[in-house]
Amino acid sequence: MSNLAQRVLFGALGAVLLLGCIWYSAWSFAVFFALVQAKMLLEFYRMMRQTGYAPVAAMGVGVSVLLFLGIHYLAGADHYNTDSSSAIQIYNADTAAGSPLSFYSFGFLIQRALLSSLVIIPVLLILREMILWPRSKNPFGNIGVNLLGLFYVSIPMSLLSVLAFTKDGYDFRRVLALLFLVWTADTGAYIAGKTLGKHKLAPNISPGKTWEGWIGGTLLTLAMGWALGYLLPDMPLVHRLVAAAVVAVFGVLGDLAESMLKRSVGVKDSGRILPGHGGLLDRFDALLLVLPVLVLLQLLVG
Secondary structure (H helix, E strand, C coil): CCCHHHHHHHHHHHHHHHHHHHCCCCHHHHHHHHHHHHHHHHHHHHHHHCCCCCCCCHHHHHHEEEEEEHHHHHHHHHHCCCCCCEEEEECCCCCCEHHHECCHHHHHHHHHHHHHHHHHHHHHHHHHHHCCCCCCCCCCHHHHHHHHHHHHHHHHHHHHHHHHECCCCCCHHHHHHHHHHHHHHHHHHHHHHHHHHCCECCCCCCCEEEHHHHHHHHHHHHHHHHHHHHHCCCCCCCHHHHHHHHHHHHHHHHHHHHHHHHHHHHCCCCCCCEECEEEEHHHHHHHHHHHHHHHHHHHHCC
16 A cells, blocks of 8 residues: 555544544543543653653553543533533442442542642652662653653643533534644645745754745634634634634644654654554644643633
């Protein structure tokens, strides 16, 4: 199978899985993106190993999943607490009958586990390096890489849940709208860069990116922000255009940051989970800087 055929096939399959999980329910959204960000973190740790660091991937991934689910619960607590479909039937030994375990109880356990992990993980990482010393040549570098992965990958991706929920509950349209903006920015930049690109945007990091491509991507993203009024008629035009501008600016910065990371460790792709598309960190790198800015704006202005 040719590289182009692989890209089309696996791109289509990935898109169907992504869109289906976002559309189906808040639970399917949470499970899908919890796994996505965990794989992105593993790709980050794998690249760091190539530079001589030794992160504890299992510990980092475990905390990252708890982090995602914890923020998801905090963002969607009202939705789950008022939605009877989110109850789980468990066996009650006293009544020999099924009783509902609400997501509130599950979310409370997630929160406690998350807080415990955040408190204890630095201690465990330091103890591990002390045990391995002097075989471990860069103990605090290893600890730093472990924590950096959580701040660079897991926390930003976990903020996606903050955008996904409104006062009315989970709204898959908001997640789709964000992805449409990111994809539009990439498409516009590619087309404009190929046809008009002359002036390099960041030649030392990504020689293929041009100012003309970025301008083309920005204009198309703003147009998509306007068009999203058909998907989100309740969202004011100003809010949609601001979101589009944030994606246009910080999306390309997120892309450049990951390109710098890959160049610093000497790899072309972050992974190989998607034949012809690289790794998940390659696919979602724009969100790593876009999401914190959008969530900050949402918290400031509502």
